[in-house]
Amino acid sequence: MNASEPEQSVNSTSDCDAIVIGAGFGGLYALYHLRDLMGLSVRSFDGASDVGGTWWYNRYPGARVDAPSSPFYAYTFSQELVDEWVWPETQSTQADVLAYVEHVADKFDLRKDIQFDTFVTDARYDEDAQRWTIETDGGEQVTARFLICAVGALFVANKPDYPGIDDFTGDIHHTGRWPHDPVSFEGKRVGVIGTGSSGVQVLPEIAKTAEHVTVFQRTPQFALPARNKPLPQEDLDQYRKDWDDLRTSMRRRGGWPFRTSKLRARDHTFAERQERYEEMWERGGMHLAINSFTGVYSDEDLNEEIGEFVRDKIRDIVEDPETSRKLMPSYAFGTKRLILDNGYFEAYNRDNVTLVDLREDPIEAFTETGVRTAGGEHQIDILVLATGFDAVSGSMLKLNPKGRGGVPLAEKWAERFDNNLGMTIVGYPNLFMIHGPGAPGVFFTMPLGAELQTAWIESCIRHLDEAGLGAMEATEEGEASWDAEINGIANRTLYPRTDSWYMGANVPGKPRQFLGHLMGSRYFDRLAEVAENGFEDFVFEERR
Numbered sequence: 001m002n003a004s005e006p007e008q009s010v011n012s013t014s015d016c017d018a019i020v021i022g023a024g025f026g027g028l029y030a031l032y033h034l035r036d037l038m039g040l041s042v043r044s045f046d047g048a049s050d051v052g053g054t055w056w057y058n059r060y061p062g063a064r065v066d067a068p069s070s071p072f073y074a075y076t077f078s079q080e081l082v083d084e085w086v087w088p089e090t091q092s093t094q095a096d097v098l099a100y101v102e103h104v105a106d107k108f109d110l111r112k113d114i115q116f117d118t119f120v121t122d123a124r125y126d127e128d129a130q131r132w133t134i135e136t137d138g139g140e141q142v143t144a145r146f147l148i149c150a151v152g153a154l155f156v157a158n159k160p161d162y163p164g165i166d167d168f169t170g171d172i173h174h175t176g177r178w179p180h181d182p183v184s185f186e187g188k189r190v191g192v193i194g195t196g197s198s199g200v201q202v203l204p205e206i207a208k209t210a211e212h213v214t215v216f217q218r219t220p221q222f223a224l225p226a227r228n229k230p231l232p233q234e235d236l237d238q239y240r241k242d243w244d245d246l247r248t249s250m251r252r253r254g255g256w257p258f259r260t261s262k263l264r265a266r267d268h269t270f271a272e273r274q275e276r277y278e279e280m281w282e283r284g285g286m287h288l289a290i291n292s293f294t295g296v297y298s299d300e301d302l303n304e305e306i307g308e309f310v311r312d313k314i315r316d317i318v319e320d321p322e323t324s325r326k327l328m329p330s331y332a333f334g335t336k337r338l339i340l341d342n343g344y345f346e347a348y349n350r351d352n353v354t355l356v357d358l359r360e361d362p363i364e365a366f367t368e369t370g371v372r373t374a375g376g377e378h379q380i381d382i383l384v385l386a387t388g389f390d391a392v393s394g395s396m397l398k399l400n401p402k403g404r405g406g407v408p409l410a411e412k413w414a415e416r417f418d419n420n421l422g423m424t425i426v427g428y429p430n431l432f433m434i435h436g437p438g439a440p441g442v443f444f445t446m447p448l449g450a451e452l453q454t455a456w457i458e459s460c461i462r463h464l465d466e467a468g469l470g471a472m473e474a475t476e477e478g479e480a481s482w483d484a485e486i487n488g489i490a491n492r493t494l495y496p497r498t499d500s501w502y503m504g505a506n507v508p509g510k511p512r513q514f515l516g517h518l519m520g521s522r523y524f525d526r527l528a529e530v531a532e533n534g535f536e537d538f539v540f541e542e543r544r
């Protein structure tokens, strides 16, 4: 189907059982599960012109899954789907992931119930009717018993508001809103702000053709070599054969099927540890972080030793000592999202790439033709903002549903993103979030996470229907104990010490709070337990 021509067969009634907002991995699965496995009437909405969610928007050059993903960053529920889809590389490109999602939409005939190019602008709970009513930017109203918010953990673009940025006359592209027509950098002077996963992925690609690239770096980053390669056919065949077991392992092992190292650093000499780091560096991907020794994210000494190992690697790769100095990360290794790079540090050895360290040479203002920092003027034709997202909570707040008493979520979440189980919110009955704050989200494989969260939504709906109940809602006690659980786990690690989007620290004024559940397998055990125990910590209303 042409992405700009949504099918016309979208259900035109204004009432249904469930509304799903979002047609990324989470929303597509919810639509499939609720419609095809449960027989509910479902209507889905997405502001994009086709399926894919974050993969539809983030199409900047170099975009890839930031993990050695194939074939595990994908749905697990259908052996047929696993058998028929060919992942060409170990670290999937954005184009491959998007093609896969499009294939899923075709295979399960999902598009007919999705209204594309449609933003949901309002969502209100009617306490008497026990129904949600949404309104779209086209003025349409739809009501449903259940509202499933699969609105994306990385959707709301974080854009810096430097003085004069609106006066800049060149093109500005945010990596999370990349144009669908190719952007040519040929012969252009390009500025890149931001050195997270997106900035690290995009720089080597832009540098290939641009006349000059100036990178404006606020925080130097740890990045590990991706060592991406073609996925051998025999590996793919074996994965397909073992899929049931692999799927179980993914569920049990934090989203990925592989065993991780149980070696203890203290049982090894310094020389042995260095040898192991070297081996993991050569294997590439996440191995250094998850397979060298246990406790990398909690043992300060071990973490510092690995951090220094990576800093040495950066010193080895980057030829200019001054640039290398500016690139030295100083936060605890891995406590910002670990980045897999495909030639990021090497890009600084090119004559056409310059690094500006904003800690020493801050941006003062934009001009019509570039950026003025304390150290001077930088002429720029194209500005690339790789400045990330108002992550996890941002898209729920953009939707800003109004719950009991018409209370907007922005009011409820003004100081803390309170929720229970990362899926439900006091005052917002029958509303379920997928990959919301307090859920494993990016700390688990997101497609599988969505499958498991939707299975829990099914158990909620069945519980309501079997008992003749109309609505379920989290309790204050449940929210408080969930907050204690996710932050208790995070506080046993080094994550909270670092300013990162995990902590909400990348957006000025955002409450500082750990935004994800770090132990995905334990999280999904808990969901199952809650369902088995008759939904303790929830309150119910008779069906009206």
Ligand code: N01
Pocket (backbone or CB within 6 Å): 063, 064, 065, 066, 067, 094, 154, 158, 159, 160, 161, 175, 193, 194, 195, 196, 197, 198, 199, 201, 216, 217, 218, 219, 337, 358, 386, 387, 388, 389, 442, 501, 506
């Ligand atoms: O965003 P980020 P991202 N002035 O927030 C800097 C996922 N992802 O889009 O570190 C100057 O990580 C900011 O600086 P600092 C992945 O989970 C997945 O790169 O806050 N700089 C940082 O360097 C990832 O973690 C994939 O000091 C400013 C950068 O911009 C998440 O998305 C690919 C600034 C933002 O880094 C987000 O990654 C890419 C300012 N005012 C991303 N504001 C795939 O799997 C921010 N920065 C394909």
